Amino acid sequence: MPVEFEGYSWGHDPADLENLKKRTPCRSSQIEILLQLFGEAAHYTPPALFVYGHTATGKSCIVNGILRSLKLPHVPVNCVECYSSRFLYEHILNNLPSSDTNTRCDNMNDFVRLLQQGIQQCQLQDQTVYVVLDKAERLRDMEANILPAFLRLQELTGMNVCTIMLSEIVWEKFRFGTGFSEPYLLHFPDYSKNELLEIMSLDAPTDYPAALYGNYINLIMSVFHLVCRDLKELQHLASLNFSKYIEPIEKEEATVNDFRKLWKNIEPHLKKALQTIYLREISSSQWEKLQQEQDSASLNPIPASRSHVELPYYSKYLLIAAYLASYNPVKSDRRFFVKHTTKTRTKPQTAKAKKHERASNHLLGPKPFPLDRLLAIFYSIVEGKVAPTAIIYSQITSLVSLHLLGPAAGEDQIDMPRYKCLVSLDFIKSVARTVSFEVTRYLYDFA
Incomplete structure (x- = not known):
């Protein structure tokens, strides 16, 4: 049976926890579980806690917030910054309360010994010391003994030490070999739509009514x-x-209750934002500059086409690159996508031969292409420099799940996956128009 925590004397200001609950709504059950597990400062806790959930679900904020509110001795660690075992050991040892900041440590045996000595020197033998490892999945890339040892720090040191691991992946991905001590698992599920609305409503500006911002948040979510x-x-x-959204109000063209007029003003702006839904692809300043350029070009608008789905900005370029790879012969890539190419003398083609070649490219359907060719064309046609991040690869997977790209059968799919573009010429033309790209200039059949 879980221990009830209402009767405990925590030794802290109750207002701190109330403020934490207000800052992190929709997480009261997780906060109560953590309070029950932590208990009072002198209580023994589980040797290890594994807190997992997707990004932006409140794991780090709540765990560190509770430890600060209860004034419990803890050492927060970012495993991305402490990318080596030596940095990890020294960061923990040097950040103990009242500890020496020049401790050197190179291996796990010394770390366990120095951690035990550090806890005794800080006179924390009668309290639980928490080691909070954020981005704990990075531990899997270090030495094989690190993860099992951190799960057993309480046993190895003989002290009341609790290791809290925060991760975005499930515990099953951590298991390997032997010597593991199973931690207590605590899941932070994704927020529902209503919970997202409740949390985002906390950011309402004080200059405008709460109802106005609530209506705006509903539009964003829709x-x-x-x-x-x-x-x-x-x-x-x-x-x-x-x-x-409030532009018509500031220009005195609408009131705070003219929701319809406010929606008409913001609707095209939000639809454009769908092209860069994950704004880490471009910076906020680049996004604002893009909007200004599109607003200045709105005097000569391009007729909108309804024959395409809404795609993120770089997904459109990936789809265009896939169409070019499917319908252009490999020998033409140097001609279309490599700058400063030397002209080669070719034999003149008759009209009949050109017509037959055109039919072989478009009328016979798309041809499979390898992933590296797709990315090479993409980086050639996209505007600006784009880093080869995991977001680009995930958008290729999204195009496959939308049946805009299809995997091609082959024996080497693991080493070099191959795809085919499944959209029509009219479809790709409509997608290319939304990014002001003349796709026919890069098609072999129309060049």
Whole structure:
């Protein structure tokens, strides 16, 4: 049976926990479980806790917030910054309360011994010392003995030490070999739509009525919730576009109750934002510059086409690159996508031969292409420099799941996956128009 915590004398200001609950709504059950597990300062806790959930679900904020509110001795560690075992050991030892900041440590045996001595020197034998490892999945890339040892720090040191591991992946991905001590698992589930609305409403500006901002948040969620569930991304989108939403009010063209007029003003702006739903692809300043350029070009608008789905900005370029790879012969890549190519003398083709070649490219259907060719064309046609991040690869997977790309059969799919573009010429033309790209200039059949 879980221990009830209402009767405990925590030795802290109760207002701190109340403020934490107000800052992190919809997480009361997780906060109560953690309070029950921590107990009072002198109570023994589980040797290890494993807290997992997707990004922006409140794991780090709540765990560190409770430890600070209860004034419990703890050492927060970012495993991305402490990328080697030596940095990890020294960071923990040097950040103990009242500890020496020049401790050197190179291996696990010395770390266990020095941690035991450090706890005794700080006179923390009668309290639980918490080691909070954020981004704990990085431990899997270090020495094989690190993860089992951190799970057994309480046993190895003989002290009341609790290791809290925060991760975005499930515990099953950590298991390997032997010597593991199973931690207590605590899951932070994704926020529901109503919970996201409740949390985002906390950011309401004081200059405008709460009802106005609540209506604005509902509009944001109606547009973006199907393609984005990340709280941080949604909060960033809301803060970035709010000035556009209240633009008619500031110009005295509408009142705070003219929701229809405010929606008509913000609707095209939000639809453009769908092209860069994850704004880490481009910076906020680049996004604002893009909007200004598109607003200045709105005097000569391009007729909108309804024959394409809404795609992120770089997904459109990936789809265009896939179409070019499917319908252009490999020998033409140097001609279209490599700058400063030397002209080669070719034999003149008759009209009949050209017509037959054109039929072989478009009328016979798309041809499979390898992933490296797709990326090479993509980096050649996309505007600006784009880093080869995991987001680009994940967008290729999204195009496959939308049946815009299809995997091609082959024996070497693991080493070099191959794909085919499944969209029509009219479809790719409509997608290319949204990014002002003349796709026919790069098609072999129309060049």
